[in-house]
Amino acid sequence: MIRAKGIVLIITGAMLWGATGPLMEWILSHSRISVPFMLTIRLLVAGIGLLAFLKISGKQLTPIWRQPYWLKRLVIFALFGMLGVQYSFVAAIESSNAVVATLLQFLAPIFVVIFVSWSIKKWPPKYQLYGIFGTLLGLFFLLTNGSFNKLLLSPEALAWGVAVGLSFAFYTLYPSALMKEWGVLFVVGWSMLIGGVVLGSLSHVWKSDEWTLLMDWKLSLLLLTVIVFGTVAFVLFLSSMKYISAIETSILSSMEPLTAMIISVIWLQQVLGVWQMVGALLMLVCVTWLSIAGDRNKKEV
Numbered sequence: 001m002i003r004a005k006g007i008v009l010i011i012t013g014a015m016l017w018g019a020t021g022p023l024m025e026w027i028l029s030h031s032r033i034s035v036p037f038m039l040t041i042r043l044l045v046a047g048i049g050l051l052a053f054l055k056i057s058g059k060q061l062t063p064i065w066r067q068p069y070w071l072k073r074l075v076i077f078a079l080f081g082m083l084g085v086q087y088s089f090v091a092a093i094e095s096s097n098a099v100v101a102t103l104l105q106f107l108a109p110i111f112v113v114i115f116v117s118w119s120i121k122k123w124p125p126k127y128q129l130y131g132i133f134g135t136l137l138g139l140f141f142l143l144t145n146g147s148f149n150k151l152l153l154s155p156e157a158l159a160w161g162v163a164v165g166l167s168f169a170f171y172t173l174y175p176s177a178l179m180k181e182w183g184v185l186f187v188v189g190w191s192m193l194i195g196g197v198v199l200g201s202l203s204h205v206w207k208s209d210e211w212t213l214l215m216d217w218k219l220s221l222l223l224l225t226v227i228v229f230g231t232v233a234f235v236l237f238l239s240s241m242k243y244i245s246a247i248e249t250s251i252l253s254s255m256e257p258l259t260a261m262i263i264s265v266i267w268l269q270q271v272l273g274v275w276q277m278v279g280a281l282l283m284l285v286c287v288t289w290l291s292i293a294g295d296r297n298k299k300e301v
Contacts, residue, residue: 006243011255013236016229018259021089021098022268023226028094031219035090036203037210040196041223043086046231047193050185064182064190074190077175082188083195084167086230092164095157099272099280102260103142106283107165110135112173134286141279142272175238184238192231257284 027033051061064070085105092101110132117124124132143153153161178187200206214220257280261272272280 002243006240009236009240009243013233013240014255015259017233017237018102018256019263020226020230020233021093021102021260022263023222023229024090025093025098025264025268027219027222027226028090031213031216033210033213033219033223034208035087035094036199037205037208038223038226039083039086039090040200040203040205042227042230043083043192043196043199045227047189047191047196050189050231050235051193054185054189059183059186061186061190064186070178070181073174073178074187075194077171077178077187078191078194079198080167081171081174082191082234083199085164085171086195087199088160088163088167092157092160095160096153097264098260098268099257099264100142100153100157101161101164102257103280103283104139104161105164105168106257107135107139107162108168108172111166111169115169115173131286135283138279138282138284138286141275141282143279144275145273146275146278179238184235188231188234188238 024038027038028035055061064074089101089105092104113124113128113132117128143158175187214223261280
């Protein structure tokens with residue numbers, strides 16, 4: 001029953017996160033709304049909403065602000081984890097499209113392997129090297145559609161895609177102690193609010209002329225949907241890690257690009273080339289292989 005709960009959480013969260021990509025792509029391409037403005041609104045509304053829910057439920061919200069050790073870790077996660085993932089993901093969508101941006105976040109396991117190997121001063125085992133090579137080969141097909149003379153993504157899109165993978169790796173590895181001590185909703189709520197305040201301050205959101213765009217009910221409804229879907233997806237993803245293994249998480253997370261691809265094909269009329277499809281499949285298989293082999297290796301040790 002507990003395992004089934006974890007599976008439902010990760011599948012639902014992955015599908016919701018995958019759905020936000022095409023929604024944000026439509027917003028960015030059919031309106032003058034900018035990435036900083038959209039993300040500021042998204043983070044502030046979601047963060048305030050989660051913290052309000054916790055307050056109504058009787059949870060104390062301020063004790064962490066009197067504990068410098070945990071506060072420092074929370075701020076680091078808010079800026080480099082929560083804000084890092086969301087900003088790089090949306091910027092990758094703006095520079096490419098939702099399907100490619102969602103697939104590029106699957107570079108995260110490579111960065112995890114590199115970080116762990118560097119920290120223990122030891123080369124990765126062979127299975128990880130095979131997985132990394134296969135993932136990069138899949139990325140090559142995704143970016144070129146099998147042609148050595150043509151790059152389908154701009155350098156800017158590729159840079160944001162790498163940033164998505166890096167920030168997602170950090171988002172996955174860093175907050176485990178925070179969540180164990182304070183709870184998933186607490187950590188997500190505060191990190192979203194902190195990230196939104198910082199981004200809004202840097203972009204001077206109060207001076208923006210984009211506020212008038214929210215008078216369009218269709219745009220506001222889509223933005224609200226993105227906020228709800230994205231927030232629930234983050235909570236479900238982090239919550240599922242308590243109930244299922246890394247193998248199941250990696251396999252079931254493939255619902256993200258699958259959902260983004262289906263919505264993009266039906267709604268946005270976007271189709272990947274044949275070799276791009278091969279690359280996407282190869283990336284997903286190799287990421288799953290990295291997790292499966294890693295889990296087996298831990299059991300043998």
